[in-house]
Amino acid sequence: MIKKIFFLIFIIFCFNIFSNTDYSTSDSNSDVSVSEQSTSDYDSTNISSDYKTSDSSDSIGVVILILIFLIPLFDSKPNVKPNVDYNVFVILDNNTTTNVENISKKLKENGIESLYEKKYIIQLTLYLTKYNMNNLHKIKEIIEKIANQTKSFNVEFYRLRKTDRKLLVLDAKNNENTQQLADEITVNLTKYHAKNINVPNWIKYIPEREKLFKLYGSSDVFTNFEPYIPLLSQVNLSQIQSFISKYNFNPFKSKAIGIGIAQVDDLGQAKNIIYSVKFKK
Template identity: 60%
Template sequence: MKFKKIFFSVFLIFCFNIFSNVNYNVFVIMDNSAKENVESISKGLKEVGIDSLYSKGYAIHMTLYLTEYKPEALKTIKETVTRIAKNTKPFEVNFYRLRKTGGNWFMLDAENNAIIQGLADEMTVSLNKYRATDAKVPDWAKSIPEKVKSFNLYGSPNVFMNFDPHITLLTPEDSAKIDAFTAKYDFKPFKSKVIGIGIAQVDDLGQAKDIIYSVKFKN
């Protein structure tokens, strides 16, 4: 009887892993300029008692398209990313500000431009057909009609007109500590070159520690 219970439990876990959705984030990979600046910001955050996502081992990334898929879609996602990357040349983005959101996330914002917007749009159109259509609207977006509409159509509230290129430095943190950091940190805008595209399986907050797959652009 004990063996049957163990077997049944293992079977349920197996079924859950096979049939449950997976969050895959397709994002741009940047050169060392982005890493150096995130490291500097992270040191400053540490001084006010906050560990940044980077300090915790999370990957630096700027999302192009993040949604839920069935696990078996990964092969197709890789093929799509490879095809698009092979037809994209490196380009620059300008990081121009640090921003605390209303929910106390902390972002490093990049100026949108035609190249990264076009890349995000192309990725959304190319991958939308493979997404899991049973995904649920994130709680934070439920009260924003345009975000709900975007999610229902494309599996993400942050695409097309809602695309907002940024690096997430902190998921919700102590507001006063963030304010203490911004009061003393001398942020200087900088440029970084986008050199490739990566894929990562992410947690419920869209953050990843391990890059599953990456492709560099051709010069």
């Protein structure tokens, strides 16, 4: 609305300037006609005409200068938002929360602050990659559609593990339901992931993973998919290995009840859920 007002003012301004220019030109012609009666009058009118022509040129110059400054206001291109990392993950029932909380307490007793202790959300990743923020509404639509066609299913957690990426994770058994859900989400969302993103250095040395990353924006898809919940990131490996060997872990089962979306940091962690939807019963 503001842009339209500015544009209207600009049109009126230009009209007035060019109207005045035409009027001045008309006066100049009249003066020239009269000046034919005497040589001295002609010289005087000629000077006046030159002055008015210069004045007209200055007016056109002002219009051009104003137009240069106003062009950005009428740029028709939409605002392009930056690329961000969105994690689409399984939402689990309270039994998972209770067990993660208990592990976090034991870690704290050993002087280690868990992600849960730092108020990060519990995530079992299905598909994590980089998107343009403009595509968030499309991601939501797809997630809602898939969730409405999915029934709740069991997830069995069976061990604590230290990964090669310096994570402490709570591993889940990869059953048919989890794998199928991850594959479906990957296939449906991959067309919206940001293209031409940089391949992480650690992936460049693994041809199979590099190929997947270039195609899907993630190397942890399809046969490389591993269901787990991160408990710590960038851990002290020797300290964590000691904790794992001493901790009496009891396998447990939980129920997957929905899908969530979170914008994550460089380590793949988030403190807030952007959007969530429950599975149909």
